[in-house]
Amino acid sequence: MIYGTAWKEERTEALVQSALSSGFKAIDTANQRKHYHEAGVGAALKHAFDQGLDRDDLFIQTKFTSINGQDHRLPYEADAKPASQVQQSFERSLTHLGLSFIDAYVLHGPCTGQGLIDTDWEIWHAMEALLDAGHIGAIGISNVNIEQLNALYDGARIKPQYVQNRCYAQLGWDYSVLSFCLKNNIHYQGFSLLTANPMVLAQLGPLSQKHQKTPEQVIFRFSQQVGMIPLTGTSSLAHMALDLDLDFSLSDDEIQQIAQMGLGH
Numbered sequence: 096m097i098y099g100t101a102w103k104e105e106r107t108e109a110l111v112q113s114a115l116s117s118g119f120k121a122i123d124t125a126n127q128r129k130h131y132h133e134a135g136v137g138a139a140l141k142h143a144f145d146q147g148l149d150r151d152d153l154f155i156q157t158k159f160t161s162i163n164g165q166d167h168r169l170p171y172e173a174d175a176k177p178a179s180q181v182q183q184s185f186e187r188s189l190t191h192l193g194l195s196f197i198d199a200y201v202l203h204g205p206c207t208g209q210g211l212i213d214t215d216w217e218i219w220h221a222m223e224a225l226l227d228a229g230h231i232g233a234i235g236i237s238n239v240n241i242e243q244l245n246a247l248y249d250g251a252r253i254k255p256q257y258v259q260n261r262c263y264a265q266l267g268w269d270y271s272v273l274s275f276c277l278k279n280n281i282h283y284q285g286f287s288l289l290t291a292n293p294m295v296l297a298q299l300g301p302l303s304q305k306h307q308k309t310p311e312q313v314i315f316r317f318s319q320q321v322g323m324i325p326l327t328g329t330s331s332l333a334h335m336a337l338d339l340d341l342d343f344s345l346s347d348d349e350i351q352q353i354a355q356m357g358l359g360h
């Protein structure tokens with residue numbers, strides 16, 4: 096389970112501190128001021144390290160966001176080449192986070208909805224160079240469709256180790272991308288598992304009663320059992336505890352049942 100830090104603005108520091116105190120070990124952010132406050136994550140990390148938390152016990156992930164995903168608060172020069180923008184954005188991420196090493200560095204999304212263009216490759220090669228230099232542990236891509244992932248996997252010198260995608264039950268829980276990831280040892284991170292799937296949550300009453308868990312816990316556990324790493328961005332202390340309390344198993348039949356739930360809609 097990864098704690099996601101989008102849309103928290105000035106509450107980011109306090110919420111990440113709460114998440115770490117609750118037991119989250121993985122944090123997702125981005126150097127994209129429009130949706131994230133990366134420096135707030137860094138302030139929370141500093142506090143946690145001061146309290147004795149060990150850096151090696153945490154998985155910290157941040158993202159490079161191309162100019163089309165940014166507002167005016169750019170983390171790089173607008174007219175720099177894409178490779179140089181990656182370098183600048185990454186250096187600022189290290190400063191924001193107060194770290195010298197990032198566990199996973201993720202391309203927030205390809206530049207266009209179809210295929211990969213030259214700029215995507217320039218960005219990817221710059222991310223490969225950061226990995227070569229030992230500054231990051233792995234690279235990944237987000238908001239990617241199966242054709243783009245196939246193309247990246249085929250053409251990249253260093254293959255993506257993470258994919259982070261929105262997961263709609265109506266689209267078979269992103270089945271084609273998830274199965275590609277499972278076949279190719281790529282860790283699939285699923286977001287919007289709750290917000291994209293209210294019609295599934297509404298059907299989970301009987302299963303959640305049976306397991307004595309909430310419908311939200313059932314969706315998160317389902318996602319883990321089908322091979323995803325779920326993200327939650329909860330702002331509630333009670334939900335943080337519930338989102339980490341997933342020590343139960345759904346049967347194969349129950350997994351099938353949930354897998355089918357969105358498809359009828």
Ligand SMILES: NC(=O)c1ccc[n+]([C@@H]2O[C@H](COP(=O)([O-])OP(=O)(O)OC[C@H]3O[C@@H](n4cnc5c(N)ncnc54)[C@H](OP(=O)(O)O)[C@@H]3O)[C@@H](O)[C@H]2O)c1
Pocket residue numbers: 098099100101102123124203237238259286287288289290309311312326327328329330331334335337338
């Ligand atoms: N790569 C991308 O483009 C991208 C896009 C979107 C998100 N993300 C990442 O994914 C993270 C998660 O985002 P998300 O889209 O999944 O939405 P989210 O921000 O996690 O929102 C989840 C919603 O579910 C609720 N919730 C969480 N746990 C719950 C529980 N146990 N019971 C009841 N309600 C619960 C939350 O409400 P409460 O606050 O009241 O608990 C919140 O309203 C983000 O912070 C970000 O890191 C990435």
